[in-house]
Amino acid sequence: MKVVDMHCDTMAEIWYGLREGRPISLLKNNLHIDLGKMKKGDYLLQNFAMFVNLGRDMDSLESVLQLIDVFYQEIEKYPEQIGVVKTYSDMEKNMAAGRMSAMLTVEEGGVCKGNPAYLRDLYRLGVRMMTLTWNFENELAFPNDVPGDTCQVFPFFPNKEKGLKKKGLVFLEEMERLGIIVDVSHLSDAGFYDVYRNTKKPFVASHSNARALCGHCRNLTDDMIRKLAERGGVTGLNYCASFLTERIAIDDICKSTVELIAKQARHLANTGGMACVGLGSDFDGILGELELSDCSKLPLLEAELRKQGFHESEIEAIFYKNVLRVYKELL
Numbered sequence: 001m002k003v004v005d006m007h008c009d010t011m012a013e014i015w016y017g018l019r020e021g022r023p024i025s026l027l028k029n030n031l032h033i034d035l036g037k038m039k040k041g042d043y044l045l046q047n048f049a050m051f052v053n054l055g056r057d058m059d060s061l062e063s064v065l066q067l068i069d070v071f072y073q074e075i076e077k078y079p080e081q082i083g084v085v086k087t088y089s090d091m092e093k094n095m096a097a098g099r100m101s102a103m104l105t106v107e108e109g110g111v112c113k114g115n116p117a118y119l120r121d122l123y124r125l126g127v128r129m130m131t132l133t134w135n136f137e138n139e140l141a142f143p144n145d146v147p148g149d150t151c152q153v154f155p156f157f158p159n160k161e162k163g164l165k166k167k168g169l170v171f172l173e174e175m176e177r178l179g180i181i182v183d184v185s186h187l188s189d190a191g192f193y194d195v196y197r198n199t200k201k202p203f204v205a206s207h208s209n210a211r212a213l214c215g216h217c218r219n220l221t222d223d224m225i226r227k228l229a230e231r232g233g234v235t236g237l238n239y240c241a242s243f244l245t246e247r248i249a250i251d252d253i254c255k256s257t258v259e260l261i262a263k264q265a266r267h268l269a270n271t272g273g274m275a276c277v278g279l280g281s282d283f284d285g286i287l288g289e290l291e292l293s294d295c296s297k298l299p300l301l302e303a304e305l306r307k308q309g310f311h312e313s314e315i316e317a318i319f320y321k322n323v324l325r326v327y328k329e330l331l
């Protein structure tokens, strides 16, 4: 089964490795994602997020520019295996040539420092999707408050008051005009509704699950799922245990299983329709034990979806067709 994944943090891991003097190759490594494992997992397209941590990294714009360089350096080393896509037809060309595809995305709208000129520059460099925030307030918007790092405490208190700032609204318009897909993962609840009210095109939550099954504020409420779906958007199933189930808070069982992921898929489909469900692994950005221990293991999820009663055409929709529909429309 072909795979299209809307989010991973692999490039940030490779970049951190470089900075610490331990080079990591995209071809073969110990991370969740490398080209060999992608091939084994039957990948069609992977979004590579340029993840910038405003609390840890150097200057945010400098960071994203370095990350983009790492992205191109790595992808361009293996032209037989993978190619960068900026348009839908680039992906079709890669497919015809038997190559996988890589899409450049940014996780932290703050890298633009509130200046649309830098947003346009990122577009020119190939960025085609961007989260407005990560877990920090920036010039554009407020995130949902995410306390701590790995051991989160339920219940969460999502931010329903503070959404997009004036510059965030300017960015939304410019992103839609350019063709940079708006990604609401990490954004506050208020911000989600600001995006919904102030955009016309489909938008995505690249790596978020359903809050009804797991009350983490990184997940979407049923109302948000319906609104995202109504607009033609997709949410990418996140494999992180913290976003799959609240059980980890109770039992301290920190394991992500394909059963839990499939249950999330079922809830998303029951709430927003089958067309709003996609994949957004968050590989190389998540901790804890994963049944999908790397990206070659996707057939385990395929089998579990089948076991839980999803039809073949529905599994295809979740694995790649829904996201490709959005890309075809917007890129």
Ligand SMILES: [Zn+2]
Binding pocket: 107, 185, 186, 207, 285
């Ligand atoms: Zn994230």
